[in-house]
Amino acid sequence: MREAFSTLDHCLGAVARRRVRALSLGTATALATFACASALFVTGALREESLRALDAMPDLTVSRLRGGRPALVSVREGEGLRAIPGVVDVRPRVWGYVPAEGTGSILTVVGWDGAPLSGIVRGRSPATGSRGWCVLGGAVSRMLGAIPGDAVELRGTSLRVVGVFDDRVALRTADVVLASPDDARAVLEMSPDEAADLAVTISAPEERALAAHRIADALPWARVVDRSVWRRTVVLTWGRRGGVSLLLLVPSLVALLVLALDRMTALDARTRREVGTLRALGWSVPEVMRAEVITAGIIAVGGFAAGVLGAYGYVFPLGAPWLRRVVLGWSAQLPDLSLTPAITLADVVTLAMLALGPQLGASVFAAWLAARQDPLDALRS
Amino acid sequence: MRRRAFGALIACASLALLGAVIDARGRVRARERDDALHRASARAVGPELALRAPSRVARHPTRAEPGAAMSEGPSIPDADPSGAGSFAP
Numbered sequence: 038m039r040e041a042f043s044t045l046d047h048c049l050g051a052v053a054r055r056r057v058r059a060l061s062l063g064t065a066t067a068l069a070t071f072a073c074a075s076a077l078f079v080t081g082a083l084r085e086e087s088l089r090a091l092d093a094m095p096d097l098t099v100s101r102l103r104g105g106r107p108a109l110v111s112v113r114e115g116e117g118l119r120a121i122p123g124v125v126d127v128r129p130r131v132w133g134y135v136p137a138e139g140t141g142s143i144l145t146v147v148g149w150d151g152a153p154l155s156g157i158v159r160g161r162s163p164a165t166g167s168r169g170w171c172v173l174g175g176a177v178s179r180m181l182g183a184i185p186g187d188a189v190e191l192r193g194t195s196l197r198v199v200g201v202f203d204d205r206v207a208l209r210t211a212d213v214v215l216a217s218p219d220d221a222r223a224v225l226e227m228s229p230d231e232a233a234d235l236a237v238t239i240s241a242p243e244e245r246a247l248a249a250h251r252i253a254d255a256l257p258w259a260r261v262v263d264r265s266v267w268r269r270t271v272v273l274t275w276g277r278r279g280g281v282s283l284l285l286l287v288p289s290l291v292a293l294l295v296l297a298l299d300r301m302t303a304l305d306a307r308t309r310r311e312v313g314t315l316r317a318l319g320w321s322v323p324e325v326m327r328a329e330v331i332t333a334g335i336i337a338v339g340g341f342a343a344g345v346l347g348a349y350g351y352v353f354p355l356g357a358p359w360l361r362r363v364v365l366g367w368s369a370q371l372p373d374l375s376l377t378p379a380i381t382l383a384d385v386v387t388l389a390m391l392a393l394g395p396q397l398g399a400s401v402f403a404a405w406l407a408a409r410q411d412p413l414d415a416l417r418s
Numbered sequence: 419m420r421r422r423a424f425g426a427l428i429a430c431a432s433l434a435l436l437g438a439v440i441d442a443r444g445r446v447r448a449r450e451r452d453d454a455l456h457r458a459s460a461r462a463v464g465p466e467l468a469l470r471a472p473s474r475v476a477r478h479p480t481r482a483e484p485g486a487a488m489s490e491g492p493s494i495p496d497a498d499p500s501g502a503g504s505f506a507p
Binding site for chain 2: 042045046049050055085087089090091092093094132145148149152153154155156157174176180202203205206207208209211212213226339342343344349350354355376377378380396
């Protein structure tokens with residue numbers, strides 16, 4: 038114990054004596070860790086958020102591809118799917134996009150299928166079967182300056198705002214205009230027999246794949262999206278986006294490695310004398326190496342901790358300004374980002390390997406270079 | 419003296435870490451409290467997040483183009499059928 042404290046004392050002294058080097062290395066480590074951790078934290082939180090509500094997705098989503106592009110489906114053709122074994126329900130869905138004139142942004146118009154809205158809408162919920170109303174997403178409401186009671190006009194269709202989606206659900210509703218299916222069709226210029234896609238409910242999860250094949254056989258134009266497949270797609274796409282962000286940071290990690298190697302292997306006269314004194318006092322090569330590695334570890338771990346804590350504060354309490362534009366996309370009306378941390382042990386280990394690995398590797402090499410000097414030569418230098 | 423300063427530094431870092439853990443737990447609990455709201459909103463307007471690119475308009479990637487909402491970005495391969503496999507200029 039006493040020996041451990043003495044070694045720690047020596048290492049802390051070494052950090053204090055080489056304070057400029059310690060400060061530069063610690064700052065570089067903190068910055069590199071901060072950049073990597075921010076990207077990982079944002080993409081991890083968004084991946085989990087994307088996965089959480091996937092249960093609300095239909096078992097199968099059937100859309101039409103025409104010339105390789107999504108096209109409208111016929112409601113009548115969809116009715117025929119009910120005859121396929123395992124299919125319990127087929128629901129046509131009306132949704133699409135319209136530009137908000139003069140604002141440069143695009144609204145998502147969704148036809149309401151009667152799903153309960155209580156608790157998520159400020160204002161009143163619409164009555165089933167009624168027309169002429171709309172519920173706006175928070176970002177749309179702010180952009181149009183419309184509140185409940187106001188009238189908005191979309192593509193020649195006048196709608197009365199009856200409510201605004203609560204900001205707590207802005208991650209899904211920020212750019213939405215919810216209207217009755219008939220009004221949504223009018224805004225989106227769809228005929229009464231047309232829908233954007235078909236939501237298919239299957240009797241048992243194990244029949245999903247078989248039903249998807251049967252639907253694809255029955256409707257050669259159909260693209261069938263299985264919910265379980267989409268779950269995998271979400272994980273992969275967010276992983277890819279996080280991976281691309283990390284890839285962009287590779288130069289900074291390489292720079293950190295070069296800096297660490299340069300700083301640690303450039304033995305100045307003072308360090309040489311220090312190591313020579315230790316060797317002359319009877320410290321063995323492994324003992325000198327251990328002390329040098331601990332010294333480097335104090336600097337690296339300090340910088341790493343500062344970087345991780347800084348990234349947490351930047352991503353969660355501050356909402357990742359700037360980075361959100363890169364990771365989220367280029368929308369004109371992104372929702373306010375209120376993310377829930379989803380930091381796993383694997384994330385921390387990955388960060389530690391990226392930020393600490395190169396430095397500790399360099400420190401072992403530098404320690405070996407320092408320790409193998411002849412003590413007399415080192416003292417003379 | 420040096421050891422005391424180091425101890426104080428460790429204590430500060432531990433406090434900051436504790437603060438982050440408490441904040442994270444608070445956020446997770448708040449999210450759990452609002453879980454019913456998030457599920458209701460997903461049922462009403464779809465489960466996808468309101469993230470999209472105005473150039474490709476892919477608010478509902480499951481219903482439009484696979485992965486489109488997340489495949490837009492500098493130097494990311496273009497998954498759009500009009501330019502499958504090619505890189506953005």
